[in-house]
Amino acid sequence: MFRRALIPLDGTSDAVTVFDHVRPLLAPDGEVVLLHVLPEPPSVTGDFMDSWLALQREAEDYLSAVPFPGLRGQVRTFVDVGDVAERILAVGAAIKADLIALTKHAWKGVPRAGLGRIARQVLRNADRDVFFAPPGRPTWDGVPKRILLPLEGPLWSASDVEPVLHVAAGLSAEVVILHVEPAEIDPLEGQTTDRPLSLAADDRERRYAEAANHLRSFGVEARSVVARGDPSRQILEHAESLGASMIAMTTHRRRGLERLIVGSVAESVIRHSGRPILLLSASAVPAAAKSTGVS
DSSP, X not given: OEEEEEEEOOSOHHHHTHHHHHGGGEEEEEEEEEEEEEOOOXXXXXXXXXXXXXXXXXXXXXXXTOOOTTOOSOEEEEEEESOHHHHHHHHHHHTTOSEEEXXXXXXXXXXXGXXXXXXXXXXXXXXXXXXXXXXXXXXXXXXXXEEEEEEETTOOOHHHHGGGHHHHHHHTOXXXXXXXXXXXXXXXXTOOOOHHHHSOHHHHHHHHHHHHHHHHTTTXXXXXXXXXXXXXXXXXXXXXXXXXXXXXXXXXXXXXXXXXXXXXXXXXXXXXXXXXXXXXXXXXXXXXHHHHTOO
């Protein structure tokens, strides 16, 4: 589970509900750091500065009043100044947060050009796990928990599936691994035959089964399903049909988040899914395994 979560809040009621999504993901003694970022004042003199200082005090009062029922760990609050995305990333690094959790209410009903400069910067540049929660309160309690973990075809590696271990173990959740293969490859479009499609059918089936077996070897309930078509559409449709509690996507720091964003998969899933989205960094595997006792 996560030991320190940074939760940026923008003052809206939807933003505060992110804690209800994050609480089950925290270790019993997990710490929450609330962040509110104010714009830099254009002037440091006169009445404006007095008004800005009053705004800072209001932000501090707002953060200190946020309720956290059921949290046994510490809650800290921090008001910062500057570019919002830059300060989220900087504070996350400074406090060594292992999770940055955001509410994705700002992604709905906003033109693409104005959508998510902050979110995209966090997605592309975060060197830790990032969690997007839908607005509103979740129904974690009393329901079976199921995590959908999409992979590209059968050519998975341990670093693709192991980052989800600590989350699945902490939630006692089943992991459904979704292997997505392209519907077709058109050489005239400049694409070449993808390696997964060049594997023999029985080899592909074996690789699909091995991904779930690998998670089960750590004591996590897991199974694999196969789909062919547009990755984002398949992820969304399977999350709905499986009743997934969460969609988890593993990223690799050298090819990871940027690869997903450029391909529009992560952004499309985040924009259109009504479920929480957890982007897991493969670099977090050792710490994750250590925190849950798996090895």
